[in-house]
Amino acid sequence: MDISRTKYILRSLLLQGFWNSRKMQNVGMLFIMYPYLFKLYSAYPKFLRRAIQRNLETFNTNPAMVSFCLGAVMHQEQVLLKVQNNLDVFYEQEKEWVIVRSSIASTVASLGDRLFWSTLKPLSLVFAFTVLYLGQVYFLNDSVQVKDLSTIVLYALACAFLTYNIPVFITRYKGFTLGYEGNEDNFFGLTKINWNKLITVLKTIGQGLTLFVFIYGLYFYFAGVVVDVDVITKVILLSSFIILSVFIKKWNIPNIYLYLGSVLVFTLVALF
Template identity: 40%
Template sequence: MMNFSMHLRLFLRSFFLQTGWNYVKFQNLGLTYIMMPFLTRLYAQDKEALPAVTTRYLDTFNTQPVMASFCIGALAKKEEAVAQAKSVTDFKERVAEWIGARRGLSITAASIGDRLFWGTLKPLTLLLAIFIWLCLGVNFFEIELLENPLPLDAFCAGAAAFFVYNSVALFVRWEGITIGYNSDEKTCFGLTKFDWNKTIYNAKRLGMVLAAGLMLFGVYYYFKNLALDLHFITRAILVLFFVIISFLTRKLKVPNMYLYLAAVIIFNIACYL
């Protein structure tokens, strides 16, 4: 069933998962649209069963759009097992397994995808683009930049950074279908074949390095010609003090509200003096 032609059709349709998104059952319409070519071919000899099968797919479904490819592959494999049931009891057991796979896999894939694609790769791509532009002489800290067009070479180089996100997303969309289809519950339908936590960890550390570099560049740019006085040094020390204290209060599980109130009072006194 899962030949190249079907794989390609499911892959292309996966971009429309969010189509028909609703507050009642979320991505159920998009999932049903994606799976229809597969279901139509699978039940070509039993078209009377297709309405009931489609109803199952119209139930609640919600996951991260890119990671949904693992769900698509796994549900296709499970649906083949349902279609091959030999008895009513066997059919009910396989449907129950299908429902469990859909529910559990969608939650797991959403957790990984939210942290990887939306919480890590998208911000990292933006930081990478800004860093590339700064290296090419496009200084975002200059107001005059708003009045002059961005050089074409700098624009193309910065825009190329966004292919980092797109290349990873397209790879996961394509391979996830195959991996999910060829795997089983023991590997969480292929999700455990990748060290997602390590990937997220390394990407976040890279993002922190780029963000720290941009912050240092900004501090240098704004204060390179500034004469430091006692007021500036005092306020800088206060900022550093509260940053350090925030880490301590987090470990001691002290409510941040008290820290915020103390910071507001002390900064107001410092500004008044």
């Protein structure tokens, strides 16, 4: 069956449109599948309701990688349609449908959370920082007379936006095709990419760039500062907070509590 990828990928942007704590993205998933189900079961209305019910079950995955699931579920729907005349086989296949749907969902949820949320999202931020820093060096150079710093900011934002969204949309398109054309034997194309390696490479790049930003930032902050008691106190306080922030990670305390705590402590110290 010929289907328009773009249409389904655009619909998939609303996957979490009815996020709820009971069945998570179930309504969203049905929303994406809706036109497909109507098209597929147009000649078999009595199967349509069952299909809707099936597609409305609990669903949760990483939105950026949902298209792997989408493609695979569409593929499985076609398998089901083929065996609809033999009810025993149909029920058996429907169980299979559930297994395929839920295991791909959790796998791409895990991969997607690691790749997009905890790697690419911070990485795109670091890219923006790098553009901001290097932009200043480049643009503030005497030979390139650009007085407008806001241009650099614009570039940095564009960089953050694109470095996150281009991979997301490539994954959305590619994943859809792989899932749709794949089957259980080739794991719906998920094994074609070495995800762990990809994540490691991106994380290493992230580490390097963050280190650069950190050191460059310190240099920027302290360049030209005359060392006196005030500065030394600041440096000591700052470094103790940095050390503290690493330390509290052991108890999984997020940084925000460190900020709120320091507000409280400083205010109390200041007042008494």
